[in-house]
Amino acid sequence: MRDVSIIGIGQTIVGEHWDKSLRELGYYALAAALKDAKLARVDALYVGNAHSGALSDQENVGAMIADFAGLRGVEALKIEAAGASAAAAMRLGYIAVAGGLCDFVACVGVEKMTDQQPSTQESALAMSADGDYEAMQGLTTVSLNALLMRRYMHEYGYTKADFAPFAVNAHANAINNPFAMYRMNISPKQFAEAKPLADPISMFDSSPVADGAACVILAPSALAREFTDRPVRVRASAVATDTVGLHDRRDLLSLDGAAWSAQKAFAAAGVNPNDIDLFELHDGFTIMSALSLEAAGFAARGKGVELALNGEIRLGGRIPITTMGGMKARGNPAGASGLYQIVEAVEQLRGEAGANQVANARLAMTQNIGGSGATVVTSILERI
């Protein structure tokens, strides 16, 4: 197996891109990453996308973006794993480069959601849940997470206000990210007074639907320095799954899929949570942040919220998370978000995170979750 590195990154601003089509968004991120890697062509293009069928009436997005980018003939496929689609695309790119079948692979995550009405968006997102046992009964992504959050509060004695630090921290960090959607501070008071979506989840617990695309270029580490003087090594890339329906989980408050995915990644990299300098976690909802911190080993069971309350998730804390704004404030273009996480981790490891730079960041971990814990992709990246 070959060592793999990221030699280029690209991203579009996250927002409401009503004037740009799906293919344009994907292309802009791809073109930026190719330029960053000083590369004209790749051996394969793997595109992560969750909702192009339901929201843009378009499938075969792999071929479509290859076509628009002028990469005629190239191997190009779409990967779908709900909210984990983008990191899943990188996982398959990693396999192709690590195994020696490709030298250069572009992994794009792209999503275009805001052209549609909120009800259509919600229906599309609910396709990530269990259709027969959840969505058909009226459960949505928000209400499923509300059930988890309510159970968490009941089990461990937290109040809704205790979840504020996740959103406050994300917004504080987004201010310095030129690609973020909501570059403004929010206060704990604003968090407490936000409009409810599905109690106890209110507007600031939930990450906003958005349009955007992000891309990384993978190459064998042995070739990486021909293209960049700041390669970032992929120390580990792992996928694990759990049941799609929440009712079938071993334990509602343990994201087993996230734990298995993290354990696989730690084992492959030969590191543990204490070695990680920053953690771009899946903050689709504040409850997901808490459960992810616990599943990945950064907090004991029931202590994820406490970690946040103690300020340990901030820049300078024990384990900085959502360092460029996270899904909450950078915005959450579902099937693209996993590659935004990875692009931001690379910025940190390159020392290009500006005012949000995590000092001496050497090891970053990202975790991208699909379907409230059903599919979990963990990556561990290293400055070399």
Add this chain to the structure above:
Amino acid sequence: MRDVSIIGIGQTIVGEHWDKSLRELGYYALAAALKDAKLARVDALYVGNAHSGALSDQENVGAMIADFAGLRGVEALKIEAAGASAAAAMRLGYIAVAGGLCDFVACVGVEKMTDQQPSTQESALAMSADGDYEAMQGLTTVSLNALLMRRYMHEYGYTKADFAPFAVNAHANAINNPFAMYRMNISPKQFAEAKPLADPISMFDSSPVADGAACVILAPSALAREFTDRPVRVRASAVATDTVGLHDRRDLLSLDGAAWSAQKAFAAAGVNPNDIDLFELHDGFTIMSALSLEAAGFAARGKGVELALNGEIRLGGRIPITTMGGMKARGNPAGASGLYQIVEAVEQLRGEAGANQVANARLAMTQNIGGSGATVVTSILERI
């Protein structure tokens, strides 16, 4: 790179499975293939599917089938490449095993289409075309292929009746396939009198929408004989793309993507069309069969229909195609069809094709096409 073999195959009957859900169909094929390989667990599950979002309101089908099959924790992802989704899933499984990242990978293709009204099915299928430039103008998969067929007839002087042998041959072969949807002969007269769908395409030019699932289990060839005494080696697996929109093609009557995909596969396998004993091609429409034979090098330009008229595509002919009924008569569950092709090729190479056995079949080629030539996956399989 490791040599890769298929150690197990499974499939469901193709048809209208109104009593079985998407996850059940996928599971039945997976379970049959695992049983065939005498295997209890795999390292990864890659699921090809094109239309679960639009037709079943369900995404994250990788995790869902892993969950239903009791493969908790396993790496599981969905791959989408329109009608080429299933073979694309096998391509990624091949990469994982060849590169040494996984030992055992299950590749499932699954599609459930017949619960929906024809207009909904047609809208879903049109998502494989170019949304902005084709589908939005009212073009459907059928009408796009009708344009290609009309041009072909104009250019080379064929009549509509000349395309009959593709459908007649497919139906004749389906009679002996217990998994086929339409196990009955059709005559050239019935072909000529079939109801028009989009002139010149009529009902017997077009493959029927269907439900079904097929699966192969991949393993390193070095381990294959521990699981089966009839392993089938994957000599080549290749993907190439062309423009999604037909208006952007270099030449309407040359499927460049299919040609590049075939050339990559021939080069990887070190063989040429003369070495191939049977060709499971993408007969979604009779015109696709003709263009595929030409692009893959089995017929000269404009001579694909002549090859069929001369009887060379039949069992015992120069290059038998659709030997178990093809998409036309076995049925075409879009995102599953590519793995039906591969499963049927394996049956031939194992000598298990019964009355349809191609004598001394040693090398089989399959070609699965998404979006009227936009994404093309070619596999070359060998009896060892």
